Amino acid sequence: MDPLLPALAVIIVVALAFDYTNGFHDAANAIAVAVSTKALTPKVALALAAVMNLVGALISTQVAETVGAGIIEPPTGAEGLEIVFAALVGAIVWNVVTWYLGLPSSSSHALIGGLVGAALAAAHSVQWGGVLGDVVIPMVVSPLVGFGAGYLVMLGLLWAFRGANAHRAHRGFRYAQVVSSATMALGHGMQDAQKTMGIITLALLTAGEIDTFEVPAWVVLAAAIAISAGTYAGGFRIMRTLGRRIIQLTPAGGFAAQSVASGVMVTTATVFAVPVSTTHVITTSIMGVGATRRFSAVRWGVAGGIVMAWVVTLPAAAGVAALAYVVTHAVVG
Structure with missing residues (x-):
């Protein structure tokens, strides 16, 4: 038996565990707004989000190739598996910490930070051009697009429905939020x-089980099921932060924020094949929608705490992953 197979099996299990935590950590991204506006009950919203997460995960693998082959040079052998394992540990620890604190940080950037931190601890090559072009720039641009588009779309809806019956408009946007939650x-x-x-x-x-970076069908299915199960498990701590603490949204505002965020995510996944944070995009879309009332309507203190969590996610996850690599290498070696 290949001596690397047991380590590979452990890494696959840990990776799917991370995928599961990603699901319950980010469940709020898809449903918090719809639940807070009473467009959907929490159970129905979670079930809808779980199903649509599964569907979305099966559509393409372009972002997978960017993350797996574009952040660090693909390592080899036992040391390479230690790097991947440490990266996952860093990401999972940061996910659990921010979930416990109710902070909607980015699971995506936690994983990427983990990869970079573990690679640096192992003196392995990091593709800094890929980190800058595929991670840092989208990390800065996508929230700005979310805020600006959220603001403009909400202004457009306010103008388009300025003479509508308020009760009927609210009811219509609650129905529309079912669709926007699904696309989110x-x-x-x-x-x-x-x-x-x-x-x-x-x-x-890394373990030599495949010769080229092509995502096997069973990996696609396993990852899709894991994130879907995690989503159904829910993330009510973060849901309260997104749904109520930033700003109390109307059904129209919820529809606008979700529509903008889902548009950004689908576009970046299919057109640009770059990993962006769903957390960053939905949060700034909510801020943009809220700012159409007046800028003081947004609880900027809460928003500031969220942004701080974003800023520290990459280095924090990298630090935990680096420590995990040192410990793992010492134990295994």
Whole structure:
């Protein structure tokens, strides 16, 4: 038996565990707004999000290839598997910490930070051009697009429905939020499940089980099921932050925020094949929608705490992953 197979099996299990935590950590991204506006009950919203996450995860593997092959040079052998394992540990620890604190941080950037931190601790090559072009720039641009588009779309809806009956308009937007929640979950599946696919495929390549970076069908299915199950498990701590603490949204505002965020995620996954944070995009879309009332309507103190969590996610996950690599290498070696 190949001596690397037991380590590979452990990494696949840990990667799917990360995928599961990603699901319950980011469940709020798809449903918090719809639940807070009473467009959907929590159970129905979670079931819808779980199904659409599954569908989204099965659509393409472009982002998986960016994460698995574009952040660090694909490592080889036992040390390479230690790097992948440490990266997952860093991401999972940060996910659990921010979930416990109720902070909607980015699981995507936690995983990427973990990869970079573990690679640096192992003195392994990091593709800094890929980190800058595929991670840092989209990390800055996508929230700005979310805020600006959220603001403009909400202004357009306010103008278009300025003479409508308020009760009927609210009821109509609650129905529309079922669709926007579904597309939000679809975009989340297209983005976040693919990152786990990329990690597992990187591990398979590192162990010599595959010769080229192509995501096997069983990896796609396993990652899709794991993130869908995690989504159904829910993330009510973060749901309260997104749904109520930033700003109390109307059904129209919820529809606008979700439509903008899902549009950004689907576009970045299919057109640009870059990993963006669903958390960043939906949060800034909510802020943009809220700012159409007046800028003081947004609880900027809460928003500031969220942004701080975003800023520290990459280095924090990298630090935990680096420590995990040192410990793992010492134990295994």
